[in-house]
Amino acid sequence: MSTVNLVDASIGDLHRALSSGAITAVDLAALYLRRIASYDMRAASLNSIPILNTNIFAEAALTDDRLTSGLPLRPLEGIPFTTKDSYKVSGQVAAAGSPAFEHLVANEDAFLVQAIREAGGVLVGRTNMPAVACGGMQRGIWGRAENPYNPDYLAAAFASGSSNGSAVSTAASFASFGLGGETVSSGRSPASNNGLIAYTPSRHYLSLRGTWPLYPTCDVPVPHTRTMKDLLALLDVIAKEDPITKGDFWREQPFIKLPKPWATRPPNFKVLENFTSLSGLRTAVPDISLGGAPPAGARKIKTSRAVIDLWSQARKDLEELGAEVIVVPDLPALTAYENDDLLPPGCPKRPDDWNAMERSALIAHAWNDFIKSFNDPKLPDLAAVDPLDIYPDSLRTEPELRHFEKANAIQDHKLTSYLDGTIFDVPGLEEAVKASWKTGSLPSTAMLWYSPPQETSVPRTQTILLKERTWLGGMACTTAMATAQFDTWESLLFLCRWASWPTKVSR
Structure with missing residues (x-):
């Protein structure tokens, strides 16, 4: 097997190795799996990728077939990447770190996953997160990821950093980049603790279709990379309009008209590499x-x-x-x-009870709609879920209980009682949406x-x-x-x- 130094290898480095014949995409995938086996599963036991993609070699072989046929490299040809356990990947579970959804199998790829795969990306696996992204370094069904630089420090802020697995897998060079996400700071916090680049977009600029919601008004995808060049290469692939709005709250909501995303984007994001000064x-x-x-x-x-x-x-x-x-x-x-x-006086504001409504009716509708999108007869909707399994007490640790903010509590056992109408009928939602957007x-x-x-x-x-x-x-x-x-x-x-x-x- 040919060897390539995977530590901090950029997308450009890997493309040069693949196009020159220094390594095949299948061998490259095997090298990443060997590194994961050595450091994620043993030794440091970083535990960032609890679920590996069993089709990784078949996906990598498609790249080798293209190369041997003389076809040009696609933007992410043969490039290994990870997804947070909150993203749909066709044929794989999308548990969002929760025992309640451990066997919920996706029927399609999330929009961003599909875009990356169409650009040649090879999925390595799914990354760790707390149950339903509720928190940061709390443990989900597969535990949590650990800091690859210093085991005495957390891989993210304790209270907000659910994309810890994505950040750790990227920082430890288990993949070129990771797809994370955030509601509060769950993408940026682990990026901070792992010396990464995190891209947090404004609402509706990157499609959320096919990802588990938490607070739909706040959720955004957050990719992690090790270099700006890699981020710009990734943005060229994923920064595009999704024609389907269903399942993406901000693009689907009827209360305000959003501007067209990326209407003024550059021809390609790589032109931003030309900046060497902040003068002026x-x-x-x-x-x-x-x-x-x-x-x-x-x-x-x-x-x-x-x-x-x-x-x-x-x-x-x-x-x-x-x-x-x-x-x-x-x-x-x-x-x-x-x-x-x-x-x-007169300033638009959220309803007084919005904090509670956001953590009850809004989540109930968002989760119910997302579960129904799987078309899984064994788990057709939220009513079929045992609420005690969503975030069971067995996953809650003493520090979490000691520092837990009751105002952020999600009443899992009451969620189905809020399912009258649709998500856009939630009381106060229109006022909350308009208050968060300056016309x-x-x-x-x-x-x-x-x-x-x-x-x-x-x-x-x-x-x-x-x-x-x-x-x-x-x-x-x-x-x-x-x-x-x-x-x-x-x-x-x-x-x-x-x-x-x-x-x-x-x-």
């Missing part, structure tokens, strides 16, 4: 995210000293690249959104690249250009400047670091 761009960071005093009536943001120190280094990096960095008091719109008493605004996308949250855990990474992030459902987010290629978008936006501080492992 201004970046701002709110002082409240750096330990500063909040405005009167607002809650104080707790940011660890380690994160503030890393921000100082990131600021230095930005300035050395030519950017102007300024500190502003706060983000007024966000501060008002998170502190209802500060909203100006006439064009949300752009957010490219997020974190420096790691603890210097002893992960090697330092660079800081990159970020794009505007539209606030949605109280999501913590990072924002920054538009680039020259996207000159139809604002050139001055705000940079807000996500405060994911070092978290010691709770065993």
